[in-house]
Amino acid sequence: MSRDMLGLLRRLRRDPRGDLAADATGTPSPSSGHGELPLSANRAEPALSKLQLLVTRKLDGLLQGDYLGLLPGPGTEVGESREYLPGDDVRRMDWPVTARTTIPHVRQTDADRELETWLAVDLSASLDFGTAACLKRDLAVAAAAAVSHLTVRGGNRIGAVIGTGEQITRMPAKAGRKDAQGLLRALAHTPVRPGRTDLGGLIDSLNRPPRRRGLTVVISDFMVAPGQWARPMRKLGVRHDVLAIEIVDPRELELSDAGVMEFVDPETGRLHEVHTGDAQLRARYAAAAAAQRAEITSALRAAGAAHLRLRTDRDWLLDIVRFVAAQRHARTRGTTR
Structure with missing residues (x-):
């Protein structure tokens, strides 16, 4: 069900007028690029409503009363x-x-205190990619919806900074589910822009101006060198609880044997032809991808951030449920209050 919903988001975003820019199997058309339009208002609402209902059914009650006052x-x-x-x-x-x-x-x-949650959502062109159940971009929106549902209650507030290309958009923190739904609509309607988001600058924007302690969630594919974002992430972890949600597609981890393929960098437009039938090339690619992911994991661990990896070929809601259960178990040392 969750894969069907993400597929619906993908198709609606790629075709707000009703003429799907995809073939009969739902595979994105190679002609689609940076000029894609975001979800139209009249077609986005049903998809987002179903997504909210799905998140509510699966996650409701998992984190009720699950954070403590600081004083x-x-x-x-x-x-x-x-x-x-x-x-x-x-x-x-x-x-x-x-x-x-x-x-x-x-x-x-x-004392019971309201929680202030801030999202840093990287919607750069590299997330407009997906070879499994959905695009990475749609999975990022779904992850934001899950975080919103789990944290917005009892006067808690949620805000966001959204990075697209060279532009960073700030949405002030507001309380209530209505404002949280408006934030999700803004995420879904954000158009794809060429260029690479400055992930370090996006994360650092959560440090300015200084805010009281709360929860910060960074959603990205982290496809830039950790040296560009590790320091702002460590700085963020000094004052806040940090959750890093890494969005991954299986083709970023290994290549399949599909002969000669053309690869286009969505952020720079550079075109490469790769002979995927070469077993040694596939092995080197898998080793390099594993080393890259290990470096990301190490940098996030050094920053003290909780790390959740979501894949476009897995049940993302099940992964979130397991992550929440593991975090609760670690916090309570296996006991219940």
């Missing part, structure tokens, strides 16, 4: 215990600790 104070999250002092509310007595120590203790609580 002590009145709230519902259990904190540390301390010795009882005259004037303390007896309803907060921590009886298990009191019984063990024979000294009266009260349980402190952490």
